[in-house]
Amino acid sequence: PGTKVKAKSGLNRSILNDAWHKFFTYLEYKLKLKGGILIKVNPQYTSQTCIKCGHISKDNRTEQALFKCIKCGYEANADHNAAQNILRRAGLARIACQANLVGGRQQEPSEAYNSSNIVV
Template sequence: MKYRKSRDLEGRITQATVSREVDGWFISILTTRVIETPELVTSPVEGIDVGVVRTMTFSSGAEPLCMPTLSAQEKAHRLRLQRRLSRRKRGSKRYESAKRALARNRAREARRRRDFLDKATTAIVKRSPFIAHEDLKIRNMTASARGSIDRPGTNARQKAGLNRVILEQAWGKAFRMFNYKTAAIGGAVLKVEARCSSQECSSCGHISPGNRPTQARFVCVSCGHSENADDNAAKVIAYRGEVLLAAKRKAAAGHAASGRGANVGLGAALPRRAVVTKRQPAQPAPCKA
């Protein structure tokens, strides 16, 4: 059987799964190979703030990444396919043909997103094997606001649109890719508290709703620090990640010293970076939603 392979196979083939999707047949090949235990690495933590305007914003100042979207021509083609399907009689052969054409179109878009994330996450992990991101409850964030007959929801149409945009960014898929890619090179993914990351100053640590005069701008009411809100949030996430990583290393060092195990995947102590070094305010303002 001939097939088009996307990459060279490494190791011994143990299993192959052939599946049929809307746009053709695909084969997934499982192999086993011996890999060396990753060495402990020393690297700064890369804080990543995810969003719907910018898919990923980085604390290191690297260029933000945006999920590829349909061009105007592709959107027009998608609309034609949807209209063609709506004009067909449900259950007819022409209806099924139009349905398959629309499904193939959507499958190509999904593959494009997956390819973008795969390449992007690989490049990010090579740059910094320690990734910090907010511990987001994506399923809760994208829950329907439709409600029930007894308790109808509010702004259901607007919430459905926001849910669609969030899911199109594929944050969860990116987080899963980070998990196994960092582990393979001795790094780690650090899930940090999401609360108030958008209201906290990356320079002085002051927390206040007033720090966000606009959706895109951050201006600290305490120290005057000003920058793009996403950039500031990414630095806050990086700082929280470094604090969490230091705690994990301390716990792992005590674990190894007691003879219960070794410090694996956490590396040596990392130097603080200027971009996330901050002083703690004596009495930080309470976080407000």
């Protein structure tokens, strides 16, 4: 309802994106001061992926709070399983960076893994 809804929606999205950009810039700055690094990981399918066997399925999440793998039977708190997947992706991104440093090419962790929203 209302007028110029599409334009307002675009403006709101732009404001939100700008706020996130400022947040990440500030977070990265603070992490560098403390000796940390910012690693962005792609959150896609982290809540549907089994940390034990890697099987990805919507059916692994029949309940909101429970993760139950339909392939291997692994059960866990759904948030805990997703957090472990995020941590694994961050670790892989970091290893990729270190491997590139050994190879003589410097690479930011966020470049090593095609990233979007989640920060570790």
